[in-house]
Amino acid sequence: MSEKNDETEIWARARSDSGEAFAELFRRHRDAVFRRALALVDRAHDAEDATAVAFFELWRRRRSVVLVDGTVLPWLLVTVGNTARNQRRGGVRYRRLLAALPRSEPRDAEQEAVDSLEAEVLGIRLRDALSELDPKDAALLTLTVLDGLTVADAAPLVGLKAGAARTRLMRVRRRLQNDLAPNPPHVTWFLSEGERA
Numbered sequence: 090m091s092e093k094n095d096e097t098e099i100w101a102r103a104r105s106d107s108g109e110a111f112a113e114l115f116r117r118h119r120d121a122v123f124r125r126a127l128a129l130v131d132r133a134h135d136a137e138d139a140t141a142v143a144f145f146e147l148w149r150r151r152r153s154v155v156l157v158d159g160t161v162l163p164w165l166l167v168t169v170g171n172t173a174r175n176q177r178r179g180g181v182r183y184r185r186l187l188a189a190l191p192r193s194e195p196r197d198a199e200q201e202a203v204d205s206l207e208a209e210v211l212g213i214r215l216r217d218a219l220s221e222l223d224p225k226d227a228a229l230l231t232l233t234v235l236d237g238l239t240v241a242d243a244a245p246l247v248g249l250k251a252g253a254a255r256t257r258l259m260r261v262r263r264r265l266q267n268d269l270a271p272n273p274p275h276v277t278w279f280l281s282e283g284e285r286a
Contacts, residue, residue, distance in 0.1 A: 095159040104151045106248070108224075111151075115144055118162050122169045129173035134216065139176055143169035145231065149246065218268040226261045229254055 096117075102110035122143055126136035143165050147154060157163040219227055225247045232243035244254035 096161060097156060097159055100156055100161060103148075111148060114147075114161060118165055119144070121162060122165050125166050126169045126173045129170060130177055134212075135176055136173065137216075139169050139173040142172045145228065146172075148228075214269055215265075218265055222261060222264075225249065226257055229258055230261050233258060 096114065099110045099113055103114060119140060123136055123140045126139035126143075127133065130136050130139065146168055147161060147165060154161060154164050219230075222230070228247045229240075229243055229249070232238045232246060233240055236243075238246075240254050240258060241251045244251045247254070249257065
């Protein structure tokens with residue numbers, strides 16, 4: 090490995106909580122990690138999610154991750170591979186479960202298409218809203234909502250005290266509720282020509 094690619098010094102700083110060093114590692118490896126994920130999932134946004142999870146796990150486990158040949162890339166590639174495969178398996182199981190559920194009456198094809206489109210739009214809106222959050226807020230939300238940690242347990246992982254974390258989490262939830270409301274206040278709907286909602 091060339092000295093140029095040796096990340097020992099950057100990794101030491103990242104392990105000492107340097108966000109700047111971690112950002113450098115992200116810039117160096119995000120494309121390779123994303124390409125690995127994209128090879129294993131069906132949709133680009135699933136690959137983006139897997140990539141985000143891999144880097145989040147790298148940050149969360151930074152005290153125990155060991156460099157391989159002077160770089161974190163092998164660890165990231167293994168992690169994103171596992172994450173992407175789990176996403177794919179979870180998606181397959183979910184689709185099988187939905188297909189196996191009894192239906193009381195046949196669904197209207199048009200309504201099914203509308204429901205599917207609405208779910209897709211909500212997913213896009215959620216992804217966009219999450220991408221605009223402060224990284225600490227996004228990590229706090231992920232740790233409490235997805236990983237099931239208490240606010241007190243999640244707070245030190247993102248460098249906050251429990252009280253500050255609770256306040257930030259409350260603000261983030263309120264913001265997401267507003268951003269994902271069916272009719273956001275900043276949007277004007279036109280019902281018909283000349284008529285406003």
